[in-house]
Each structure stands twice: as structure tokens, then as C-alpha cells.
């Protein structure tokens with residue numbers, strides 16, 4: 001059986017993507033088949049499109065790391081869901097399509113009151129931010145956190161998670177994106193294009209620094225991040241947007257301040273890991289989504305016919321929060 005999906009004629013620019021025919025997936029024993037109503041764009045998709053980020057072994061070749069939609073078929077051993085249920089969840093690939101399969105344990109119910117588009121904007125960035133802030137950095141109430149790229153998808157999720165944990169929040173972002181970050185709960189916003197963020201943090205914290213940093217920029221920020229962390233500080237590195245290679249770094253602050261430097265990815269994690277993370281996020285955040293205290297931040301929703309435009313938009317760093325792709 002065939003379905004429609006975003007296909008790639010060759011690795012390269014966004015214009016290489018188009019809606020085409022693809023084999024419709026069949027759910028395995030404990031998988032559910034979901035009619036995808038919406039997915040969302042991630043930087044990883046833009047890298048995959050260029051041939052720089054191949055899907056992990058066994059994952060769909062189609063782009064798309066998350067989806068929201070309706071359960072339309074159940075694998076033979078599925079017990080948790082029934083046809084017609086509305087779910088969202090993390091995928092290792094395959095979201096840019098009419099249908100996607102997901103293990104029944106990894107699927108999450110769409111929080112009550114949220115649209116499918118909003119639900120599609122949750123999994124990747126909220127799971128990433130929750131993993132970094134809660135599981136890895138173990139942020140505590142009253143601590144200080146610096147979230148780089150505060151207006152990014154992961155950043156806007158991270159600000160809200162840190163706020164709910166009672167932290168004092170510092171972010172870096174381009175100036176035009178500061179107001180949104182403040183509304184979400186950032187206490188201090190730093191325009192990294194006109195100011196040295198490490199000097200600003202020294203000023204704001206009277207030299208004490210921050211307990212936790214969530215970083216996406218890597219090499220260009222590494223030394224400054226080490227200087228910005230307080231004693232027993234923790235840093236989680238999630239991307240290499242600046243550059244992966246640093247020339248000369250003074251590592252002394254790691255010893256002197258007893259720092260923990262961590263890195264993580266989500267896509268290639270085991271099913272067990274992703275399921276436990278999803279369940280923990282559900283426990284932490286679903287009632288907050290349902291009461292409206294936290295929300296997926298959507299910049300723009302594109303129809304999937306305009307997927308090329310959506311990729312260009314992300315690559316131009318225009319978005320604040322998520323870019324959603326509506327599958328029709």
C-alpha cells in the first residue's frame with residue numbers, strides 16, 4: 001500500500017523536497033499506526049536533507065522526528081490504545097508522511113484542550129529540554145540557569161520548565177526575540193550579538209555565576225561557559241551550532257569549580273530510554289499543558305506543500321519556538 005510523504009530527490013537544498021509516494025508502514029506487534037495530522041520541523045531534518053545526519057539503523061528514511069494524529073490501526077499485541085485515540089510522540093524518523101508507526105509505550109495522549117498542531121510541537125523540544133534540565137543537570141528550585149538560544153524551540157520549552165522548577169533564568173538570543181523569552185519567564189535576557197554573555201552574567205550574579213547551562217553553540221562558547229558556571233555547576237551540551245572544534249581552552253575551571261560537563265542526543269536512544277523520558281515528562285508537564293500554565297510555542301504553521309519554505313525559514317533563524325507542518 002502506498003501513502004504520500006515528503007520525499008527527497010537528492011541531498012541538497014530545500015527545493016529538493018516534494019510530496020511523493022512512499023510505502024505505507026505496517027505496525028509491528030506493539031506498534032500503532034497513526035494518521036499524521038501534523039509534524040514539526042527540527043534542525044536535524046535540515047541536516048538530514050543535506051546528507052549530514054543519516055537516520056539511525058532501522059528508522060524510517062523519511063524526515064520528521066515527531067508527530068501528532070489519530071490512531072488508525074493497532075499491532076496484534078497492542079493494549080494501550082484504540083482506534084480513534086489522539087496521540088503525539090517522538091519518532092526516530094517518518095513524521096513528514098500521511099502515516100507513521102510508533103511503539104505503543106512511546107505514544108502520549110494529546111493533552112486535553114490542545115490542538116493537534118500544538119501537540120506536534122511538544123515531543124522533540126520538551127523532551128530534549130526536560131532531559132537536559134531535569135534528568136541531566138538536576139536543576140533545583142532557587143538555582144540559576146543560563147539557556148542559550150533562548151528563543152529556539154528547545155529554548156522556549158526550557159524556559160518554561162525551568163520557571164516551573166522555580167529557577168532564576170538567564171537567556172541569550174537576538175534582541176528582537178527577548179520579549180517573548182521574558183513573557184515565558186526569563187528573568188534576564190542577553191543580546192549575544194552586542195554583549196559578551198559571560199560578562200553580563202558576572203554583572204547580574206555579582207560574580208557568582210550560574211548553576212546550570214544549556215548550550216547549543218559548543219566551541220565558540222566553551223571557554224566563556226566554563227567561566228560562567230558557579231561551583232558545582234553543570235553544563236549540558238545539546239548541539240554544535242557554532243563549531244565542534246575548539247583551539248585553545250583553559251580547562252582549569254572544570255577542576256577548580258568541580259564542574260560537570262555533559263552532552264546528549266535523543267534520536268538514537270533506546271526505546272526504553274525514550275519511553276521512560278516520555279513518561280516522566282508526561283508526569284511533570286501534562287497537567288501544566290492542560291491548565292495552560294505551559295504551552296508549546298508555535299511561530300508558524302506551514303502546509304506540507306510548503307515544506308521547502310518552512311526549512312528556509314528555520315535556516316534563516318527567523319523562528320521563535322516551533323515551526324509546524326500541517327499534513328493534509
Ligand SMILES: NC(=O)c1ccc[n+]([C@@H]2O[C@H](COP(=O)([O-])OP(=O)(O)OC[C@H]3O[C@@H](n4cnc5c(N)ncnc54)[C@H](OP(=O)(O)O)[C@@H]3O)[C@@H](O)[C@H]2O)c1
Pocket residue numbers: 041042043044124125128149150151152153154155172173174177192216217237238239240241242264265266267314317318319321322
Ligand atoms: N541533542 C539533542 O538531543 C537535541 C534535540 C533537539 C534539538 N537539538 C539541537 O538543538 C539546537 C536547537 O534546536 P531548535 O529546534 O530548538 O532550534 P531552532 O528553533 O531552530 O532555534 C535555533 C536558534 O539558535 C540561534 N542560533 C543559531 N546559530 C547560532 C549561533 N551560532 N550562535 C548563537 N545562536 C545561534 C538562533 O536564534 P537567535 O536569533 O537568537 O540567534 C536560532 O533561531 C539545534 O542545533 C538542534 O539540532 C539537539
